[in-house]
Amino acid sequence: MNNTNETNQTLTVDVCIVGAGPGGALLSNLLNRQGISTALIERQPHLHKSFRGELLNTDGEAILNKHGLYSIIAERGALPLEEIQYWEDGKIIKTIFPSDEVSHVGIHVPQDHLLEIIVTQSQQQEQNHEHILFNTIMTGILREKTGKPVGINIRQNGVPSSIEASIIVGADGRYSAVRKHSGMIPLIRKHGYDLLWARIPAPVGWEPAVRMASMDGQQLALFSQFGGYVQIGWNIPQGSYSKLRELPFTPFVQKLVTAFPCLADSVKAHIQTWSDFVLLSVESSYSETWTQDNIVLIGDAAHTMTPTGAFGLNAALEDADMLAELLTRMAQDQFASMKPLQELQSLRGDKVKQQLARQIEMEVSFQQRYESFLN
Ligand SMILES: Cc1cc2nc3c(=O)[nH]c(=O)nc-3n(C[C@H](O)[C@H](O)[C@H](O)COP(=O)(O)OP(=O)(O)OC[C@H]3O[C@@H](n4cnc5c(N)ncnc54)[C@H](O)[C@@H]3O)c2cc1C
The missing domain is CATH 3.50.50.60 (FAD/NAD(P)-binding domain)
Incomplete structure (x- = not known):
């Protein structure tokens, strides 16, 4: 360069x-x-x-296409997500598919x-x-x-x-x-919540999707990522992180496994302490x-x-x-x-x-x- x-x-x-x-x-x-x-x-x-923000929607895709950049980026590596799934008690309860005109619900671009x-x-x-x-x-x-x-x-x-x-x-x-x-x-x-982020390897064979669960009334979202990863976004009440860190870690992270049992092995291997999360103060x-x-x-x-x-x-x-x-x-x-x-x-x-x-x-x-x- x-x-x-x-x-x-x-x-x-x-x-x-x-x-x-x-x-x-x-x-x-x-x-x-x-x-x-x-x-x-x-x-x-x-x-x-x-x-950082890595999910491209149709507006961003259109701009990159307009300037001949999207195809080069896609060649380098991007992952269109096929659906949004809502989960409860470890099972999918509702799936939302993209409209006919759009073939994805977002594209993960590193x-x-x-x-x-x-x-x-x-x-x-x-x-x-x-x-x-x-x-x-x-x-x-x-x-x-x-x-x-x-x-x-x-x-x-x-x-x-x-x-x-x-x-x-x-x-x-x-x-x-x-x-x-x-x-x-x-x-x-302020929006009343902060976010904990983590990135772990996705279980083998996971379809590219956005997965949502509700955990103690807070949103838990998983985004499939290019390269075989899943990004976890976990809403916590605003300003609660320092108090949360004083609590035992295992019961907290177990909630993630309860919501998405198929993540159990990957969570066990890759999220072992509070430091495996990154805090985003949301505003x-x-x-x-x-x-x-x-x-x-x-x-x-x-x-x-x-x-x-x-x-x-x-x-x-x-x-x-x-x-x-x-x-x-x-x-x-x-x-x-x-x-x-x-x-x-x-x-x-x-x-x-x-x-x-x-x-x-x-x-x-x-x-x-x-x-x-x-x-
Ligand atoms: C955790 C997280 C997840 C997100 N997820 C999504 C998502 O999925 N989809 C989505 O659309 N958006 C998402 N966003 C938002 C998205 O990341 C931002 O809106 C987007 O990056 C904004 O782009 P930008 O170019 O305006 O600024 P930024 O991406 O913030 O870039 C600003 C740049 O300026 C540099 N800089 C700052 N100060 C100085 C200085 N004084 N001198 C020199 N350089 C400086 C920084 O290092 C940085 O590289 C997310 C944001 C966060 C934090």
């Missing part, structure tokens, strides 16, 4: 994108295709992350594959205008004396430096530094404004979603696609006017708000839906 870990010198680009998650990586790729120079900066030393393909495909453009800087953290906004943002301050491999840019994009996730340094305020909402947020001057937010930085319904990854890809169109238009007059940036929120905000509302509906109705299947 070219251009990674470049030497510390001031770089000048059209668009500086903070965060090489799905939103930032796709945006950089699409701008590079249009001959717009970008700096894509990522604080991690690589693209590998565990426990985020490594997704990001690697998006980044590699971009770097292979005949004319490469994209600079990728790993181990680089955004530390502040670079401003003229007038206060006008002209780029960002960074620390690359620990060394302070800066990047000058006409446009600054915060694609840096739920705790966005770009959002914080530019004073944009997120409205944060959603919506930034009141997504733009300020020449700064714009996308993805989780603009609107963090909870994992319910698996919208977040897909929404980040949709934002990137839309922003790439706006920036391509703005590049035609050398970014003379920042007005088109504001269109992003007008074009995307309503759908995002609907998805945030849908998540709450899904969270509230889970138990009711379960009870209706049992009656």
